[in-house]
Amino acid sequence: MTLPIGGIPGIGAAFGVGGVAGIDTTAAAQGVGGTANGDAFSSVLAATFDQLQATQANADGLAAKAATGDLKDVHDYMIARSESSLAVEMVVGIKNKAVDAFNEIMRMPI
Template sequence: MSSMGIEALSFPQLPSTPTVGATDTTLGADRPQGPDGPSGDFGDLLVKSLDSVESMGDKASDLSVQAATGDLNAIHDYTIAATEAQVATQLTVAVRNKAVEAFTEIMRMSV
């Protein structure tokens, strides 16, 4: 059984130099290009990461039900999934706390 680990939350590597066409004047044309085309923005990455955390929690929840009903043969699968979900949730909360802290600090700045 394959399990989705914390590496699912890692940020993709961007190329060191952006690839921009000489005649391309569209908005966002100066964005770095990834192997699958233009790299997504931060919002897309955030949504994907939150979906990943949610799917980890759903997987752990499903396995806990299987363990409670006796349908799960390998209890370590549930333990691993629950731990992954817990660590991913803790990471998400830490990132959220840092974002709120940064926003609060920006709001304190005098203009």
């Protein structure tokens, strides 16, 4: 049960970088339809956080199996934990850039 590390189509295309498997923002962005950009952004953000939580829950479940001896391949846990760690780092990085952009906008003269 290994998941390949793939790119995030919605964010990778915007920033020119790859991402972590299990987080796909294009489905949320395409499902919004004719709503305002703020609604689309918030739905993409919410979907990303939900998928991040699912990635972490998967890694936690594999950790519990590894601790009890029910996990046959320990490398599955290591891969899931690495994916979870990379996803958290990416989300924190995006959050930091969004806060920086907000602060820069607030410093603009009116």
